[in-house]
Amino acid sequence: MFAACADPKAIEGLTWLTCYLTSGKHLDFYWSFVVVLGLLAITAPAALTMGFLGATAARSRFLPLSLLGKGYAAIVRGVPDIVFFLFFVIALDQGIEYLKSLAVCDDPGWPWQGLEFRVCQEAKVPLGASPAIWHQAYGFGLAVFTFAIVFGAFAANVLYGAMGAVPKAQLETAEAYGMSHAQVFRRILVPQMWVYALPGLSNLWMILIKATPLLFLLGVKDIVYWARELGGSKTQAYEYPHSDWRLWYFLGLLVFYLCFTKVSEIVLTRLSARLSRGQATAAGEAQRKAAA
């Protein structure tokens, strides 16, 4: 990066450290923080949406839809994450390529031949010739989708429980006022359920933050991968040889995760206070008394 870094083995002290910390590999490491934060920023709303759809479906009075919602939450929650991340992603990737092969290949055969999966070159997603950035973006997209499905199942269960926790008297009163089912759901149930869902959802958020190392299974290099890779001892084959420094890198990650979860906690506490306002819960009652 800097001119002084041209020959890393000739420099030492602070210059060496500066050059070391700005090497291309370290820039990849710093970038992976952005990737992880980006993943969380996209996955959290996506998972919440999946969960909301799942919970709504599970509450439906139309039996097949209700079974679909309940089955989704039950099956996905029952499968170990690591199995899901290994199996589901490969299946999804191959499924996409199989469907594409039906559309674009001249002679789309059955692609699963023994141990191999073969589709014509044009059906590859992304195309083999695509720049590396597309391969990374595709991996990232698969990751977001998979995370959304897995965490959506847990969120569905939390939201389903929260919907059931809204006092029945509230819903009956609304119906007595002449609201339709949809109106009761929209105006009474959904606005009030969040306060009951928040503890469960905040748990999920905390787990999601720490689940990002699973990204590496999907080919996305996250901060834990880079910390392990950078911290491992390096011989003279590398420009910056050093001994086993994983402890320092993982300490850095520890600080990052602690700060991140602390900030999350502060935000969630505020959100909880905001959602309790005017609610018929102990927290809502305490707020009312404090104000009075």
Add this chain to the structure above:
Amino acid sequence: MKKLLLATALVAISGAAFAQDVVRLGTEGAYPPFNFINDAGEVAGFEREVGDELCKRAALTCEWVTNEWDSIIPNLQSGNYDVIIAGMSITDERDEVIDFSQNYFPPAASAYVALTADADIKGTVSAQVSTIQAGYVAESGATLLEFATPDESIAAVRNGEAVAVFADKDFLAPIVAESNGELTFVGEEVQLGGGVGLGLRESDAELKEKFNAAIQSMKDDGSLNALIEKHFGPETAKF
């Protein structure tokens, strides 16, 4: 704007036209000096140079991809890349599921490394998961401790988790040499495997022939030996 769209469309079409010729090379990126991620964040090492030269000779456009060692064969079969070039020894077990090119690195010795010269290599021995060395340790009567990366298998010896590590001697040699006497070779060297070859899907016979021809030409003109000597030193076995 229209021009931009047109240009994008052209790029997309030409990309599709060239799609046949791009060969994706899959490597681990954690096994110096065979392959590693250098400080610029790119794949480097012996196999980087060999792979680039082979692609040049076979007139192929190649791209490098890294993949975790443990899932490197399934991802080849799934078509995520076309060639494994990751210091993978040719063995009968692997040959049943994938195909190998002829070797581009001669059959090499594996060795034990420990903290002391009198370490018990029948005790707890670490090795990288799914390697021929791991298989050998399991059969030798020692307690096998497997790790996902080669680096972690060495670290296990340094922190006392394992008595010794068993791996390719060419991988261990620079680590022992630079350990300031902390690490030392113990026991006898063991000859394992049929050398290192490129791993390919069994259905990719044409690609395999192209690479076989390119490897042969590098063996014939001595450029392969020159690369081996450059990365592994003068004492390493050559062709």
